[in-house]
Amino acid sequence: MSLYELMLSQLAPANILKGKKILSYEENELGITVCCADDSTYCGDILVGADGTHSRIRQILHKNLSNRGLLTKADREHNSPVYVCAAGVAPAQSPEKYPFLKDPYVHFCDVLGSNGMGWSTVNIPDNQICWSLWMQLDMKNVAKVHQEFENPEFVAADTEPIVREFRNRPCPHGGTMGDLIDATPDALKSRAYIGEKMYDTWHHGRTVLLGDGRLIF
Template sequence: MDATGYEDIVCTRLNLYELLMAQLDPDSIVMGKKILSFEENELGVNVCCSDNTIYCGDILVGADGIQSRIRQVLYRTLSKRGLLSRSDKERFTPHYVFVAGVAKQQSPEKYPALKRPFVHFSTVVGPKGTGWHAVNIPDDQICWAMWKPVDRSGLSQEESFENVEFDHTEPVVKSFRSMPCPLGGLMGELVDTTSDDLRSQVYVESRLFDTWYHGRTVLLGDACHSLLPWAGLGEANEIHDAVVLANCLLELKDLSLRNITNAFKDYYAQRYPRVKSQFSSTRTATKLVVGQSFTERLTRYAFLNWLPSSMRQRMFDDHAAYRPQVSFMPKAENRGTASVVPMKPTRRWTEEEVTRRISTVWGRRSTI
């Protein structure tokens, strides 16, 4: 809190979704759609879905995760035209498989950590790159996760992870059912009190793509940069992407391909170097949590037992210093002790100006 001047707030992803959805017009959100392909023309982008519906828009933002269908279609098109870099042609090769969930309300008597006023992250470093953790959160709930290296022994080099069943979590879970939960009981007990819609599986790797945009299509978050989760930087960078991209789009004077490309180029120039610099922090955190070599074990012990708290605080301050803010909302003041990295100057738009620009620039499609 000293670094930023703001308290940390912890909630479940479901609570965050509900909060965000409450700010939006329900009629503008369409759920349950799977994009199969898209194509661009002089008027915009047409998106084709698996239920044979077609949607038209001025731009397409691929924010659909590490297995991004938008990225796959975009890269396939660019590859045919000879416009895709060699590194972006490499296959998806995940390092770890993660299963995470939120258990329903638990008994504070069984899990004393629930009585505490603060959140505690309790992690167990297992053998051979495995591990699990549990976190107490408000409303007597517990977030949990378990991970293990991906076993490629039964996979051919040609086999793709595009068709992996991401909702089929039991093969991973069964390896951890009898493991002791750091907050009490067994990990299997938390899994059994977690509904299917609050349990998910994801394959993760450390990957930074070079191509983030082309034409009227742009990528965001894990779709263009995937960070291993142990540094806690993945979600933060996704939010930063959205903030910077929103600022760039608000500066558009019209919806011509030239201006849209310039906006995407500005977004890339602001975000790519920052994301690239985050990979070193991610690699260090990964070694601390899952590293198994003698050097990595020694480093982990030294970090947890010998590293002065002032140095840990300095590491946090470095991450907290980067705070892009949307230009269409009142600017948040810096209440903390940490310095703030200067952002590219943007005009502060009033609510009336934002409404006018959206109507003037983005409202033109209705007349086409």
């Protein structure tokens, strides 16, 4: 059973809501109220934003604190894309081709190349191998990708412009990264733009933030 399924199995189905987009929230001494794009509202004691560095909760919290003059100088500074990253999952690889899959351990391998390039692999159950590739952006291209950078998730997009730079790079487990890339269905590949930012503000009032506070490789 995957970790995702295991976590879901511990929760009552009635407590899981999907397809919700938070627009705003308000809090007072009695609790906190979240307002969603479909005009629904939900009330509770605390609000936990656990959706990464581009968290909508983080954005609202920072805006509210900034309007009150309570946000730190570092958190007021703009977060810009620095790297472009492609990632994927190669399903059910052969232990004969990748002997490390025969042992019961998880292997994390990171390779730091030149010119701001790097790649990594990690094995997961069922002999699957996750991989990621990243390269530093040319500063003249930062403005062009800023809108996609604001998307908080990896997206299904054309990864070929990135992966072709890595096809002949050696895989830590043998062969090349191109072998893993070609073994990965397009549906299991994605792309994202990554920034470098260390936040100071992680909580205020009834709101707390979890997740990626520093996104670097």
